[in-house]
Amino acid sequence: MFLQFSLHVFEELASTNQTLWEAIDRGAGEGTVVIALQQTAGKGQWGRQWVSSKGGLYLSVALEPDLAAENAAGLTIATGWGIAECLRERGVPVALKWPNDLVVGERKLGGILTETRLHKGKIAKAAVGVGINWENPVPPAGINLQSLLAEQARPAITSLEMLAAIALKGLASGYQLLVQKGMTHLLPKYQSLLTNIGQPVVIEGSAGVIIGVYPTGELRVRLHSDSAVAREISLQPGAIRLGYNR
Numbered sequence: 442m443f444l445q446f447s448l449h450v451f452e453e454l455a456s457t458n459q460t461l462w463e464a465i466d467r468g469a470g471e472g473t474v475v476i477a478l479q480q481t482a483g484k485g486q487w488g489r490q491w492v493s494s495k496g497g498l499y500l501s502v503a504l505e506p507d508l509a510a511e512n513a514a515g516l517t518i519a520t521g522w523g524i525a526e527c528l529r530e531r532g533v534p535v536a537l538k539w540p541n542d543l544v545v546g547e548r549k550l551g552g553i554l555t556e557t558r559l560h561k562g563k564i565a566k567a568a569v570g571v572g573i574n575w576e577n578p579v580p581p582a583g584i585n586l587q588s589l590l591a592e593q594a595r596p597a598i599t600s601l602e603m604l605a606a607i608a609l610k611g612l613a614s615g616y617q618l619l620v621q622k623g624m625t626h627l628l629p630k631y632q633s634l635l636t637n638i639g640q641p642v643v644i645e646g647s648a649g650v651i652i653g654v655y656p657t658g659e660l661r662v663r664l665h666s667d668s669a670v671a672r673e674i675s676l677q678p679g680a681i682r683l684g685y686n687r
């Protein structure tokens with residue numbers, strides 16, 4: 442595999458991302474993985490809490506990508522795509538919701554939180570945190586894998602350990618694609634799993650439609666226009682909430 446993983450498993454942590462950064466500060470290198478069976482202060486996107494009771498997958502992976510700082514979003518896109526692909530290969534119909542959600546239908550199965558440290562305009566270190574609902578209780582807009590797999594006669598994923606291995610394999614394959622082939626190669630693959638394509642949006646009173654994602658990770662929106670020339674705009678992650686209908 443592209444990354445050599447070294448696993449560190451804990452019963453309970455505040456946040457695997459936090460413990461991973463502490464390990465990195467003590468010299469832990471690329472491929473270090475911190476896993477917790479539960480988190481007391483799991484971090485989600487936009488400063489939210491990631492509720493992390495027992496039964497879910499909570500892990501963080503150290504990467505040293507040597508990418509330009511402006512390509513940080515690529516790490517989330519690449520690893521999210523890789524994990525989704527690996528789950529799909531096992532019969533789980535996972536799609537992606539921009540920028541970092543793993544979804545099944547309209548429900549959130551998991552998410553990715555990438556944190557980076559920059560040096561001279563480059564990403565020197567990154568902690569990619571992955572949370573996937575396995576058999577933990579989830580809110581109404583969420584779904585866990587166990588409830589999905591219960592409908593399958595012979596489920597392809599049978600334990601939390603197996604899910605961890607699949608997530609790590611997917612993360613590594615997405616990261617490898619990003620590092621070796623770049624965003625232009627990865628983006629069509631990510632977009633093919635993106636549920637948001639074609640979704641209508643209203644931006645500052647103007648109606649438009651999501652048509653994709655730029656290589657920088659920004660959302661690509663075409664605004665409807667009366668003139669023959671369509672106008673495209675880009676939106677930063679966080680600039681628009683593409684909510685769940687629950």
Ligand code: BTN
Nearest residue numbers: 456458483484485486552570572
């Ligand atoms: C999101 O909001 O969708 C991202 C959630 C990311 C949660 C994971 S769980 C493991 C890792 N450690 C954290 O504190 N957060 C991430």
